[in-house]
Amino acid sequence: MAKILAVDDSASMRGMVAFTLRGAGHEVTEAENGQLALDVARGGSFDLVLADVNMPVLDGIAMVRELRGMDSYKGVPILMLTTESHTDKKMEGKAAGATGWLVKPFDPEQLLATVKRVLG
Amino acid sequence: MSHSANTATASAAEATAPVQYLTVNLAHEEYGIDILAVREIRGWTPVTRIPQAPHYVLGVLNLRGAIVPVLDLRLRFGVVRKEYGATTVTVIVTVAGRHFGVVVDAVSDVLDVAAADVRPVPDMGTTVDTEYLKGLTSLAERMVLLLDVDRLLQPQDAQMLEAALPAAADVQAVA
């Protein structure tokens, strides 16, 4: 199916996302923070990027900004993982170039539906 | 009357069900080791010598990750040590949860020995101190000395340990 880059500093959250996506047949690459994700993104190509907002080293918003600056990621959907308390973060993410967001808590079905939605 | 006698005989037989012994050769004698104490038999492999050990403790070997002492039964019984060869084996026995290896010239057989066939050991005629024997049994013209494995590392060893301990205790007291 699709090649997806999952970025989250929380191993449980990342594991859950990866497990769910792999179960649906996607190929998932995991990265622990924005910086590592950029390194991975440069080395490969992905159909979709899923990223947490709050991360050490390089946070999700800065990462999206960097990704959008790379030619090969201009049109690639990037979804941010946010919590409901941070509507301002959604807007910040949008401004940085994120395609959309997934609101935590998410459940596996919602995640798959959203991914399906952006992948068309 | 005859009825009760029969019952008595039956229960006696039950109590003395035959015990299986692994027989091993050592200096032209045949010894039996209670097979329930035998954990495994392995070919002789060199061991790591340990300091301050009695002369018959050859060293330790690695038994699937456990450090197990190995003693040479010949040396234990004061028989001249023999060059180890192709038939030399280490019998790993377990006594009271502790494992140790016993090096013998060769393994021979497994015997069923009924309690009734076990006779006390006469004080003379064997190379072994009777202290380590439970008894002996005969099979055709073979005589098998039944080892008391529980005592192989004891009681003399316990005494040796006691003898070795003051040094250790001293050390601890100083610390």
Added chain:
Amino acid sequence: MVNAALAQFQQVFIEESLEGLDTMESSLLALDDGGDAELVHTIFRAAHSIKGGAATFGLPEMSSFTHEAESLLDEVRGGKRAIDGGIVELLLRTVDCLRGMFARARAGEPLNDATAEGLRGELAAMMGRGTAAGGLQARRPADQADAWTIRFRPHAGMLAGGNDPLRLIRELAGLGELAVTAELDRLPALDKLDPTECHLGWTIELAGPAKRADIAAVFDWVEGECELAIEPKHVVAATAPPAAAAPVADVAVARAQRETSAESGTVRVAIDKIDGLINLVGELVITQSMLDTFRDGVDASRLALLEQGLAQLARHTRELQESVMGIRMLPIASVFNRFPRMVRDIGQKLGKQVRLELVGEHTELDKTVLEKIGDPLVHLVRNAIDHGLELPAQRRAAGKGDIGTLRLEASHRGGNIVVEVSDDGAGLNREAIVAKAVQRGLIRSGESLGDEAVAELIFQPGFSTVAVTTDLSGRGVGMDVVRRNVADLGGSVTIRSTPGKGCVFTITLPLTLAIIDGLTAAVGGEHYIVPLVSIVESVQLKREAIKTVAGGGELFRFRGEYLPVIRLHELFGCPDAVRAIDEGLLIVVEGDGARVGLFVDGLIGQQQAVVKSLEANYRRVNGVSGATILADGSVALIVDVAGMVRMQSRRKVA
């Protein structure tokens, strides 16, 4: 399947959250000491992760609870609120409360308790609003209609965010039948057209009952990047209550969690250990495929290769076994980390100023030992602050600084793990102890006792010298319990007291499963492992450098002092060893505060050794702390450096 996975990731989540709480706690303490803004971010991130994860992993109560703390932190982070002692205090209690909630989550118990409810109120009060305004937001009534008209005009730059209008329209089609009209009025002339921009707009007629919220949700991500108008064609009065599917899922999660929580303790493992395992498995696979070539038979010419392959297989298997055992080894830091907080709290309560020093946090212990050493250490620490360290005024009177020092140090020593709790307080009060012991009938009045014997008295059951039992130490738990707990782990506790200077409690634990780094030394044909931590240096000496003293002892000069030589071949009776000093090597080792030179033939290399007990099947051997298994499967003995040093000093005395 999904629930099982959820339960599994919930365990991971709890583990990482507990770590996050540790981070929060240490950062809060650092903040209290005047730390920088980055700490606030760290604390916020930890709280934020817990909040987000808790909701995902079936712990909504924790999520809403953490939300309160997060909101408070957000204000601090945003500079809307200054951090002060009160906030730190409140947040520290929040950390404690969350720890409790995680413990209950593991046990499958209800998460909320009175403490949590109380704290939630306090947090909300701190934020200047009531508890009612908690996590949940009121749902807006669903606006429903049978048909809708939607006008959608993307801004020119909308495409850059990865949102495709076609995708949105397709998504709308999932809600009902569509009639779409494109609006071309903004379409520029071809020579002015930028293909990366969006110039079209659409008017969409949606037929079929749909909620406004559902339609709006489709355009959620492009909010602010388009003009959007959603107009109902027919208004439906009544709204259906939302389906009750969610609670069912919650129950399933809770059940799955309970099934796995039964004693399924997890271990977090350092990446390098896992990498080591993966390497080993890799080698194992190579060996296996090599051995596989013998499937069709073995001819004599390849016998050596087969033997080599089998030996390799045996070695890899063994190494794998050892590495897997090594996974159980964890740094003592996880136990030490709870002390900064505890020391601060106890110190405050007693009006004592305490500086805590932690040394050797990376010392690795078996997980089981680690879990059980916490309580005895807590007791010793409490004890040291309560009974050992003096009040600032008393310290001043004794010519010491106001701030007392409490030191926790872990190390590998002589094949043991030694944890020392030392303070620079008053030391044991000999008179008080003796008086108490007489009162308790432990000794007779007038009995003369040595210092050691007096120190021993405090390990007697029920012994306590404080006239007024404080709520810290006076819990009916005495030093006797500490000693028993440590003895249960196969260890011992000793005490060394210097009047006016302080006390040192030393817990010595065996390292049945511990791993040490060691140097392999050759003596004769034999190999011995010398623990790396005790090695100072290895030197090669000329014959003249050795001084022989009366009684046959040998000394050599090292960094300005004379050290005794211990010839390993003599001590261990190794045959065929090097005897001439200039042909071998002296390993200068340190143990129990003293140094000696171990004379060996030479060094072979460095390796990690899984320490095995000699006593399990044999007995203690002087100068040997244990044994390990070498790569070839043979056994090597590990040198007990501290024991040797002690033997040496005993020889000197004799």
